[in-house]
Amino acid sequence: MRTQFLYEKNLTGVANSVKRKQEQYLKIVRHLYYNGAASIAEIVKAVKISQPLVASLVDDLMGYGMLLDNGIGESIGGRRPNLFCINPEYQYVIGVDINLHSLNLAVFDLSNKQIHREEIKYFDLENSEEYLTALLEKIERMISRLGIAREKYLSVGISIPGLVDARHGLSHTHLSVAENGLAQYLSEKLGMSVQLDNDARIMALGEKAFGKAIDKENVLCLNLSNGIGLGMILNGELHSGKNGFAGEFGHILIDPKGELCHCGKIGCLETLTSGKILVRNVKKAIENGQPTILAQYHEEGKKIDLRAVVEAIQAGDQFAIDQLNQMCEYLGKGLVTLIHLLNPEMVIIGGKLAHTGKIVLDPVAMSMNKYAMSRISSETELVCSDLLDNSALMGTMANVMKCVLSLDE
Numbered sequence: 001m002r003t004q005f006l007y008e009k010n011l012t013g014v015a016n017s018v019k020r021k022q023e024q025y026l027k028i029v030r031h032l033y034y035n036g037a038a039s040i041a042e043i044v045k046a047v048k049i050s051q052p053l054v055a056s057l058v059d060d061l062m063g064y065g066m067l068l069d070n071g072i073g074e075s076i077g078g079r080r081p082n083l084f085c086i087n088p089e090y091q092y093v094i095g096v097d098i099n100l101h102s103l104n105l106a107v108f109d110l111s112n113k114q115i116h117r118e119e120i121k122y123f124d125l126e127n128s129e130e131y132l133t134a135l136l137e138k139i140e141r142m143i144s145r146l147g148i149a150r151e152k153y154l155s156v157g158i159s160i161p162g163l164v165d166a167r168h169g170l171s172h173t174h175l176s177v178a179e180n181g182l183a184q185y186l187s188e189k190l191g192m193s194v195q196l197d198n199d200a201r202i203m204a205l206g207e208k209a210f211g212k213a214i215d216k217e218n219v220l221c222l223n224l225s226n227g228i229g230l231g232m233i234l235n236g237e238l239h240s241g242k243n244g245f246a247g248e249f250g251h252i253l254i255d256p257k258g259e260l261c262h263c264g265k266i267g268c269l270e271t272l273t274s275g276k277i278l279v280r281n282v283k284k285a286i287e288n289g290q291p292t293i294l295a296q297y298h299e300e301g302k303k304i305d306l307r308a309v310v311e312a313i314q315a316g317d318q319f320a321i322d323q324l325n326q327m328c329e330y331l332g333k334g335l336v337t338l339i340h341l342l343n344p345e346m347v348i349i350g351g352k353l354a355h356t357g358k359i360v361l362d363p364v365a366m367s368m369n370k371y372a373m374s375r376i377s378s379e380t381e382l383v384c385s386d387l388l389d390n391s392a393l394m395g396t397m398a399n400v401m402k403c404v405l406s407l408d409e
């Protein structure tokens, strides 16, 4: 069942005519959501429905409270037309960004504005009933604190690491204890529809809708955090593959004589270049007496995690930067394979390591220059995300709206 706007739940009549009306309303709402305020004439042109019918549908949607009269627009000769837009407060979307060691929650209005955001640090992802209970409790607490009526929530968008089958709402790597799959479990508990996808793909949707990938057709979005995720925008669309598992870039073979990966294979990219490995190497070096700011952090009792390593890199710690450089050499090598295959116009580095900006970009670019065919790679722009820690949350909003505004069942 498709997620519906509040007004859609009230439509009555013969099934076929309800469906037709629903589609007509949706075409209008979709146009206004993606393009902003528009006059009746502009809507007519975009949705290809007759002028009197559009006028009457817009009237209905105003009656439901879904649209607002946004005042007078620019004249193109003659009387200046009224502009209509979506009422941002008609409904809200909850964004849930599940990370390995933290949780971000947000509420968006229908103008994509984040009206609330909270970060719960040190919230470790575990495949347990306790984690699910704690997650639900955090979401419920946010709902009651905000005081927005429950039926005003359109849907919940979830971003989670690991293998995800978005179509069936299943998370295979994490939280598989959830009965009937994670999406259905949360949907039943919260009484709201739930849209679920892998974090890197959600971040790619965020970049496409609100970040550096706007107006781009072929973009690779990397999530460089504890692991390596990849979301691919190909020909303007998110590429998910047959089962939704596309983008397991972290598990391509780089070193056949390398280390065992947590996926069970040997020498995956992720065993050479990921936040987890960076933290592990740093910890080992501290034990061996390596001079670094991180040794000081350690002595002061600070937890040595990716957050701390990023802080040290930003502070110019030579050892931490050296470690990052080594990692980027492998990353660049892996990226070159993707660039040769897919010829993207842009590669966006996101995730925790994107906070280091130029310090991560330069060595990746250097490695790409070394290994790529220059004619192909010179056309590929390499940038850091500017949505940073917000990209997954923004992506949950983009994903929910994409699902809600889709016209096919």
Ligand SMILES: [Zn+2]
Pocket (backbone or CB within 6 Å): 250, 251, 261, 262, 263, 264, 265, 268, 270
């Ligand atoms: Zn692996």
